Amino acid sequence: MDQIDYAGRLRRVQTVLGERASLGQPRIFLVTDPVSIRWTTGFGGSSAWLVIADSFAAFGTDGRYLERVEAEFALSGLDEFLEVCGASTRAEMDDQMFARLGGSGHDLAVGCSAAQVTHSRWSEIASKVCLVDEVDPVIHLRRRKDPAEIQRIERAASIADQALAETLGLLTTAVLPTEMEFRTEIEYRMRQLGADGPSYDTIVACGPDHAARPHHEATRRQMKVGETLVIDVGALVDGYHSDMTRSFVLGEPTQHQRDLYDFLAEVQAAGLAVAGPGVMACEVDAACRKMVTEHGLADWYLHSTGHGVGLVIHENPFSAPRSSDELEVGDVVTVEPGLYRAGFGGLRIEDLLLITEHGHRILTHTSKDSPCLPSPPTI
Amino acid sequence: MDQIDYAGRLRRVQTVLGERASLGQPRIFLVTDPVSIRWTTGFGGSSAWLVIADSFAAFGTDGRYLERVEAEFALSGLDEFLEVCGASTRAEMDDQMFARLGGSGHDLAVGCSAAQVTHSRWSEIASKVCLVDEVDPVIHLRRRKDPAEIQRIERAASIADQALAETLGLLTTAVLPTEMEFRTEIEYRMRQLGADGPSYDTIVACGPDHAARPHHEATRRQMKVGETLVIDVGALVDGYHSDMTRSFVLGEPTQHQRDLYDFLAEVQAAGLAVAGPGVMACEVDAACRKMVTEHGLADWYLHSTGHGVGLVIHENPFSAPRSSDELEVGDVVTVEPGLYRAGFGGLRIEDLLLITEHGHRILTHTSKDSPCLPSPPTI
Numbered sequence: 001m002d003q004i005d006y007a008g009r010l011r012r013v014q015t016v017l018g019e020r021a022s023l024g025q026p027r028i029f030l031v032t033d034p035v036s037i038r039w040t041t042g043f044g045g046s047s048a049w050l051v052i053a054d055s056f057a058a059f060g061t062d063g064r065y066l067e068r069v070e071a072e073f074a075l076s077g078l079d080e081f082l083e084v085c086g087a088s089t090r091a092e093m094d095d096q097m098f099a100r101l102g103g104s105g106h107d108l109a110v111g112c113s114a115a116q117v118t119h120s121r122w123s124e125i126a127s128k129v130c131l132v133d134e135v136d137p138v139i140h141l142r143r144r145k146d147p148a149e150i151q152r153i154e155r156a157a158s159i160a161d162q163a164l165a166e167t168l169g170l171l172t173t174a175v176l177p178t179e180m181e182f183r184t185e186i187e188y189r190m191r192q193l194g195a196d197g198p199s200y201d202t203i204v205a206c207g208p209d210h211a212a213r214p215h216h217e218a219t220r221r222q223m224k225v226g227e228t229l230v231i232d233v234g235a236l237v238d239g240y241h242s243d244m245t246r247s248f249v250l251g252e253p254t255q256h257q258r259d260l261y262d263f264l265a266e267v268q269a270a271g272l273a274v275a276g277p278g279v280m281a282c283e284v285d286a287a288c289r290k291m292v293t294e295h296g297l298a299d300w301y302l303h304s305t306g307h308g309v310g311l312v313i314h315e316n317p318f319s320a321p322r323s324s325d326e327l328e329v330g331d332v333v334t335v336e337p338g339l340y341r342a343g344f345g346g347l348r349i350e351d352l353l354l355i356t357e358h359g360h361r362i363l364t365h366t367s368k369d370s371p372c373l374p375s376p377p378t379i
Numbered sequence: 380m381d382q383i384d385y386a387g388r389l390r391r392v393q394t395v396l397g398e399r400a401s402l403g404q405p406r407i408f409l410v411t412d413p414v415s416i417r418w419t420t421g422f423g424g425s426s427a428w429l430v431i432a433d434s435f436a437a438f439g440t441d442g443r444y445l446e447r448v449e450a451e452f453a454l455s456g457l458d459e460f461l462e463v464c465g466a467s468t469r470a471e472m473d474d475q476m477f478a479r480l481g482g483s484g485h486d487l488a489v490g491c492s493a494a495q496v497t498h499s500r501w502s503e504i505a506s507k508v509c510l511v512d513e514v515d516p517v518i519h520l521r522r523r524k525d526p527a528e529i530q531r532i533e534r535a536a537s538i539a540d541q542a543l544a545e546t547l548g549l550l551t552t553a554v555l556p557t558e559m560e561f562r563t564e565i566e567y568r569m570r571q572l573g574a575d576g577p578s579y580d581t582i583v584a585c586g587p588d589h590a591a592r593p594h595h596e597a598t599r600r601q602m603k604v605g606e607t608l609v610i611d612v613g614a615l616v617d618g619y620h621s622d623m624t625r626s627f628v629l630g631e632p633t634q635h636q637r638d639l640y641d642f643l644a645e646v647q648a649a650g651l652a653v654a655g656p657g658v659m660a661c662e663v664d665a666a667c668r669k670m671v672t673e674h675g676l677a678d679w680y681l682h683s684t685g686h687g688v689g690l691v692i693h694e695n696p697f698s699a700p701r702s703s704d705e706l707e708v709g710d711v712v713t714v715e716p717g718l719y720r721a722g723f724g725g726l727r728i729e730d731l732l733l734i735t736e737h738g739h740r741i742l743t744h745t746s747k748d749s750p751c752l753p754s755p756p757t758i
Binding site for chain 1: 423424441442443444446447450467468470492493494495496497498499500501502512559563567570571575576580588591592593594595596681682700701719721
C-alpha cells in the first residue's frame with residue numbers, strides 16, 4: 001500500500017493556521033483529539049499532545065511511547081518538521097507543552113476545540129494561556145480521503161466481504177451457531193485475511209428481540225431457523241475502518257419477511273441513488289425516510305441513514321434529518337436504512353461508498369439480492 | 380455467575396448523594412462517564428445520560444438502544460427505581476435531561492465531574508443550570524470489587540491463563556509466528572474459552588526494538604530465536620477485565636538475558652510482598668523502583684508499577700511515584716515492573732491481585748519461574 005504523507009499533512013494544517021492567523025484567529029492550535037493526532041502524525045497511542053503553529057510544530061508523549069514515536073517519525077520523515085518531547089510524568093508533559101506553546105501568559109492566544117477536551121483540562125490550560133475555542137483544523141482536512149486512505153478502506157471492505165462469504169456456511173449447518181460464535185469466527189477470519197482487527201465489535205443480532213436492536217451486542221443465544229439475522233461487519237486496516245451490513249432469514253423466509261426485505265432493498269437503492277457530490281447528506285436520509293413513512297413503517301425506522309467512515313467509524317458527514325453537511329468528492333460514507341420491530345426482528349442493508357466526481361463508487365460488494373440462506377439440513 | 384445487584388448499586392449512589400446534600404453539596408448528580416453509567420445500570424452503549432438524586436433517578440438514551448435498555452432494566456429490577464427516557468435526537472435527549480434535572484435555572488445546583496465531560500458540553504449544560512464540579516460518586520464506589528465482580532475478573536484471568544498455555548506451543552515450532560499471528564491465535568482462543576473478547580489489544584512485542592516498547596502494537600514481523608518476547612494479555616468477561624504479562628526468551632537465553640529475567644522476578648516479588656490493605660500504592664512502586672535503581676538500571680524502568688483493573692483496564696488505585704492512593708480490601712490491582720532497552724529488547728512480569736484483609740490473593744496463575752521456552756527444532 002502507498003505510504004501516507006504525514007509531512008504533507010502537517011504542512012496542510014499549518015497552511016490553514018496561516019490563513020486563520022491572517023483573519024486574526026490564533027496562529028497556534030493545541031490538537032487534543034487522538035484521531036486528529038493520528039491523522040497528522042500516524043501516532044496511534046493514547047497519551048500525547050500536539051501543538052501546531054504556522055511556523056513550527058511539537059509533539060509530546062510519555063516514556064511508554066517515546067522510543068516508538070522517534071522510530072516512526074524518522075521513518076515517515078516527520079522528524080524534520082516536528083519536535084518530539086518526552087516526559088515521564090503528566091506534570092512534566094504539561095511543562096513541556098507550555099514551554100512549546102511559547103511560555104505562558106494570558107496575552108498568548110491558543111486555539112483548541114472545546115468539544116475535544118474535558119472541562120477540567122480546558123480549565124487547567126486556560127489558567128496559563130488564553131485558550132480560544134476554535135474548530136480543530138484537522139477535522140475538515142481528514143474528511144476528504146486521499147488515494148492512500150481509499151486504498152486502506154477498500155482493502156478493509158474487501159476483507160470483510162471475503163470473511164463474510166467464508167463464514168456464511170456456518171449458517172447452513174445442522175447446528176446453528178450462537179451469535180457470539182459467529183462473531184468470533186468472522187473476526188478471526190478477517191485477521192487471518194490481513195486485517196489488524198475488526199473495525200468495531202461485529203454486530204450479530206438474531207431473532208425477534210435481538211435483531212430488533214440496531215446496536216445489539218452478540219450473546220450466547222443460539223440462532224433458530226425462521227429468524228431474521230443482521231450482520232454488521234467491518235475490518236480495520238492500518239487504522240482505517242470499513243462498514244457493511246447484510247441481513248438474512250435463516251431458512252425459508254415467510255412472505256412477510258421477504259416483502260419487507262425487498263422493500264428495504266428498494267429503500268436502500270433510493271438512498272444510494274441520491275448520494276453524490278454537492279448533495280446535502282440529509283437528502284439521503286430523507287429519500288429513505290420518506291419511503292418508509294409512506295409505507296406506514298415510520299416507527300420501524302430507529303436511526304439515521306448514514307455517516308462518514310475513516311480513522312473513526314462514525315465521523316462527518318452524517319446523513320441525519322437535521323444534518324447540514326454537504327457530500328463532497330472524497331467522502332467515504334455509509335447508506336444504511338433499517339427496519340426494526342420487537343417480535344418481528346430486524347433488517348438492515350448497509351453499503352460503504354466513496355463520493356466521486358460523477359456520483360459514487362460502492363466499496364462493499366457482498367450480494368444483497370435476497371435475504372435467503374439455504375435451510376440447514378434437518379438433523 | 381452471580382447476578383450483579385444494580386438496584387443496590389443505585390441505592391448506594393443515592394446514599395452518597397444524601398450525605399453530600401447534608402453537607403450543602405448538590406443533591407443531584409449528572410453522571411457522564413460511560414463506565415460509571417455501566418457500573419450503576421449495566422448499560423454498555425455509547426450514548427446515554429444518567430441523573431441521580433437522593434430520591435429519584437432517570438436514564439436517557441437514543442432510539443438505537445431504547446428497546447434493549449427497557450428489557451435489561453426489567454430483568455435486573457432496575458426499572459422500579461429508574462425512569463427511562465427515550466429520544467430520537469440529541470436535542471430531544473437534552474430536553475428530556477433538563478426536564479428530569481428539575482427544569483432549569485441557575486439556582487438549581489447540579490453536580491457533574493469536570494474531568495468526565497467535554498468543555499463544550501459543560502458550557503451547554505451550565506448555561507441552563509448551576510453546574511458544580513464534584514467528584515463522580517460512582518468512581519469511589521466502583522473501586523472496591525464485590526463478590527460478583529471478583530468472580531468475573533477471576534474467570535477472565537483464568538481464561539487468559541489457559542489461552543496462553545494453549546498458544547505457547549506456537550513459539551516452539553520450526554517456523555515462528557509473527558507478532559500479529561500470535562495475537563490473533565491467543566485472542567481467538569480466549570473467545571472460544573468463553574471470553575467476550577480480549578481485555579485490550581494483546582501486546583505481543585518481540586525482538587531488540589519491539590520488546591523495548593512497553594505498549595508496542597503487534598506487527599507482521601516474524602519472531603526470531605534468541606529474542607526477548609513480552610506477551611501482555613487479558614480477557615474480558617461481562618465487561619470486566621483481566622491483565623497479565625509474561626516474558627520469554629525464544630530458545631536458549633544468554634546469561635545476560637537470564638540474569639536480567641531472574642533479577643526482574645525478584646523485583647516483582649518485592650512489589651508483591653508490599654501489596655496489602657492500608658499500604659500506599661506508591662510504596663509498591665517504590666519497592667520495585669528502588670531495587671532497579673540500585674542495580675543501575677533506572678533508565679530501563681519506563682513506566683509506573685501498577686494500576687487498578689475493573690470495568691476499565693486502567694483505573695484507581697495507581698502504583699506510581701506520586702500516587703496518593705491507599706490500597707484497600709477489594710481493590711484489584713496489577714504489579715508489573717518491566718525493564719526495557721532498545722537493542723536488548725524488554726522483559727515485564729505482571730500479576731493481577733485482589734487486596735484482601737490479610738494481604739492479597741493472586742488471580743493470574745501462569746508460571747513465571749523461567750523465561751525459557753524450548754528451542755524450536757532446526758529446520
